[in-house]
Amino acid sequence: MVCLGNICRSPLAEGILRDKTKKLNLNTIIDSAGTSDNHVGQHPDKRSILNAKKNGIDISQLKARQFKVSDFDIFDYIYVMDEYNLADVLELARNDNDRKKVEFILNKAFPNSNMAVPDPYYEGEKEFEHVFQLLNKACLIIAKSL
Ligand code: 4NP
Secondary structure, three states: EOOOOOHHHHHHHHHHHHHHHHHHOOOOOOOOOOOEEEEEEEOOOHHHHHHOOOOOOOOOOOOEOOOOHHHHOOOOOOOOOHHHHHHHHHHHHHHHHHHOOOEHHHHHHOOOOOOOOOOOOOOOOOHHHHHHHHHHHHHHHHHHHO
């Protein structure tokens, strides 16, 4: 799960997908990262932590890290939140095998739409809940497909 800062959207996506795969007893490795290093080492944004908690998920212990080339070797699927994340991740791809792992997460729920998960950083609680609902819908489909 990749966004810009790894403090708002992608930690939510990580928490949601981990919750769903756990409930399905799936043995998966799920992680998130940011394309920037601006928030490395920080816990998720308080508003993401609160929103997740409200929805029954604890993401308070996660810590931001930056996406790195070796992530292509560890993960089968790399879901990005928006077109900027897509461009930044694709820039690090070494070959077609890396490139084909990368996908807009919302294409799972809205096929071929290339829709972005809107960046809620400068917004309020309502937008964080909107992000949660979008990610929840996509993660349900991802978990069922694993
Ligand atoms: P995220 O949100 O990419 O969903 O973690 C943001 C976090 C920080 C900033 C922008 C977006 N920022 O400008 O610091």
